[in-house]
Amino acid sequence: MDTDDLIARLATEAPPPPLHVAALSGRIVIATLLPAALFLGVLGTRADLAQAWANPVVPLKTLLPLVVCGLALGALARLVRPEAQARGLLRALAVPVLVAAGLWGWAFVTRPPVVRFAEVGMFSLSECVGLIILLAILPAAVALRVLRRGASVRPMLSGALAGLAASAGAATGYSLFCTQDNPLFFVTWYGAAIGVVTITAALVGRHLLRW
Amino acid sequence: MTHTSDDWAGLLRAANAGDGRAYARFLCAVTPVVRGIVRARGRSFGPDQHEDIVQEVLLALHRKRHTWREDHPLRPWLYAIVRYKVVDAFRARGAVVHLPIEDFTEILAADPGPDPFAARDAARQTEALLGQLDPRAAEIVRALALREEAPADVGARLNMTEGALRVGLHRAMKKLATLAKGGTDGHR
Secondary structure (H helix, E strand, O other): OOHHHHHHHHHOOOOOOOOOHHHHHHHHHHHHHHHHHHHHHHHOOOOOHHHHOOOOHHHHHHHHHHHHHHHHHHHHHHOOOOOOOOHHHHHHOHHHHHHHHHHHHHHHHHOOHHHHOOOOOHHHHHHHHHHHHHHHHHHHHHHHHHHOOOOOOOHHHHHHHHHHHHHHHHHHHHHOOOOOOOHHHHHHHHHHHHHHHHHHHHHHHHHHOOO | OOOOHHHHHHHHHHHHOOOHHHHHHHHHHHHHHHHHHHHHHOOOOOHHHHHHHHHHHHHHHHHOHHHOOOOOOHHHHHHHHHHHHHHHHHHHHHHHOOOOHHHHHHHHHHOOOOOHHHHHHHHHHHHHHHHOOOHHHHHHHHHHHHOOOOHHHHHHHHOOOHHHHHHHHHHHHHHHHHHHHHOOOOOO
16 A cells, blocks of 8 residues: 555544553552452451561561562553653562562571471462462453553563562462461462463563554 | 654644644654665665555554653654564564565565575576466466556456456465475476
């Protein structure tokens, strides 16, 4: 087709509604909160939540994924525009990751070898990893879907951030239910669940978010 | 056409508010700039392909025109999209070169080629393959695929309907592909 004809044809089409990034992010947040709230509504938070939080390590289990979720959402929302960059937010993601790694190292050093991985059993493991992945599916799918309206020039990174925001959000909710307070357990297995969802979403995003 | 970026912003603002004529002017103003970038970056592709890539970029601008913030400068947004689509289009075409003869003849017809000898050898090879087809099938391929004549004209000349031509071309191309792969014993 001749380029002038193409232009003439395109010019007859009605303009699309403008992109509202806040509304778009809002939908991702709602999709993250919904399954987590449903889960906690049905099964409840852990019974000893108030006492458990007296130990300063335990609130970190909730706080770290919450921070990751917030940073990932922020970066995601920025990268919706083709000209935008999110270097600051992406670098800031290193902070919760380093804190988690430090927590893991500290727990490893201070615990006697016998009790280090005492809680790791097939059941507790599949419960933790499985539930976080399950809770992350809806928000990850919604995030990938609404991002298609945007114009990220880095589809794989945007996909990864969608998975990271969804799974870190899911882990935040799940942490209020989970009774495993050993950082060797929760850093490892929350991290594994978040990693699985993030990598999957990155691979999906690479194709789905191209335009 | 030496519009400044400010004019373009005004045009796109009007376009996104529903002014189709402003939108056409915006696209017309942007096209030569896009064309220049595509030509400068894509020396190894023929002019036909350049224009295809230009159109792909224009389509991308069209589909993503709602992602520009009207209170932000236009140029960074515009160049980000152009850059993304040009890279994408070149990458997509890098793969096409390795496909079998159906695509090969198209590239042959469109691309003057950086190495004239390679092009001549390829053309000679194509001629040799065409010689192994029956004359009518060979003529269909030459007329439709190599010279890109209008199917209606070719049909009138060969006394065939356009549907029959399409089938004939498809069969001839398949035959050519097996000939090119299997050497001379392609005719069972």
